[in-house]
Every structure is written in C-alpha cells, then in structure tokens.
Amino acid sequence: MAHLWIQGDAGWDARKLTGRQFALAASEIPRVAVGETLVGRSGDEAAWLISADAGGSPVWALVASQKSGVRINGRVPPAGLCVLGERDEIRIEGGPRYFFSRELLATVEEFPGAERTVFCGRCRQPIEPGAPGVYCPNCGIWYHQTAELPCWTYAETCSCGKPTDLDAGFSWVPEED
Ligand SMILES: [Zn+2]
Ligand SMILES: [Zn+2]
Structure with a gap:
C-alpha cells in the first residue's frame, strides 16, 4: 500500500x-x-x-x-x-x-490460504490457512512466523535480500530540512 x-x-x-x-x-x-x-x-x-x-x-x-x-x-x-x-x-x-x-513493511499476519498449497520459503513445509506468517513485500514469498516455526526471522534476510527485522520500520525516511 x-x-x-x-x-x-x-x-x-x-x-x-x-x-x-x-x-x-x-x-x-x-x-x-x-x-x-x-x-x-x-x-x-x-x-x-x-x-x-x-x-x-x-x-x-x-x-x-x-x-x-x-x-x-x-x-x-x-x-x-x-x-x-x-x-x-x-x-x-x-x-x-x-x-x-510505495515501500511496504513486512508484518505478521494470518495466511489467508490459496487455491494451491503454499510452501514456506524457509522450511518448505506447507503453510496452513489461518496460521501466522509473513508475506515478503519485496518478492511475494510466504513464511511461517510462530514460536515453533520462526521461519521469516530465522535468517537476517529473505532469499530476495529483504531484511527480516520486524521492528526495523521503513528503510527510507525523508531527510529533515
Ligand atoms: Zn516455515
Ligand atoms: Zn523476499
């Protein structure tokens, strides 16, 4: 958005x-x-x-x-x-x-489900509809993000290079005058 x-x-x-x-x-x-x-x-x-x-x-x-x-x-x-x-x-x-x-932030949200099974970008296991996950706003890959499966934050970046720190905020902020 x-x-x-x-x-x-x-x-x-x-x-x-x-x-x-x-x-x-x-x-x-x-x-x-x-x-x-x-x-x-x-x-x-x-x-x-x-x-x-x-x-x-x-x-x-x-x-x-x-x-x-x-x-x-x-x-x-x-x-x-x-x-x-x-x-x-x-x-x-x-x-x-x-x-x-247009920069988007990665946030934990419920996986909405899809017509075909979606596999996690990290552990390659299926993601169940309704399970907490992160949608990489850069490349569009879904990851688990629960206490048992912290797949999004497991590594410092997504495979596309997007940093996985959920508290990092926007990477670009306008400069002050
Ligand atoms: Zn996973
Ligand atoms: Zn990505």
Missing part, C-alpha cells in the same frame, strides 16, 4: 493512503483524517491525490489547479497533472512538504 510522508513538529510521519482520494491543503499544520481522506483544512485544498486500480497495484495521480503553487520535485506539473513515482516530493506553496512512497 502506498503512503504519504508528512512533515510535522515531531519529524516525518508515514500515513497510509487507505482511501481512493485525498485532498492536500496549504494549511500550516497538516491534519489527516484517515478514511475521510482529508489533509489540512477543508476548503483550503490545493491538490488532490486520486488512485486508479491498475490490475491490483493502484496508480496514484496528483491533480492540482495551475494557481495552487503545487510543485512536484521542484517543478510545476504540466497541465496540473502528475502520476506519482517513488519518493516524489510534493510541495505546496506556504504549506508542508510531502513525499510519496
């Missing part, structure tokens, strides 16, 4: 883009109501983030009016439209900075 880095008083904060449409406003203090999809004061919108589902991986586009003063990576988007890419900086004149990112 994509997220938006928002710069606040306590540093950078990653907010999941759980809805399909977000407003970005030029207010001093960014406020996000997740689910209601609003950043900043209502009526103060400078740009909109809109998602289009392209076969399971949503594409996020920013739409801004020409007079809004919105810049993507320092440039005014042509025709006020920009499809967002990894680590794109969104800046609103007189307002906060944002960064767009």
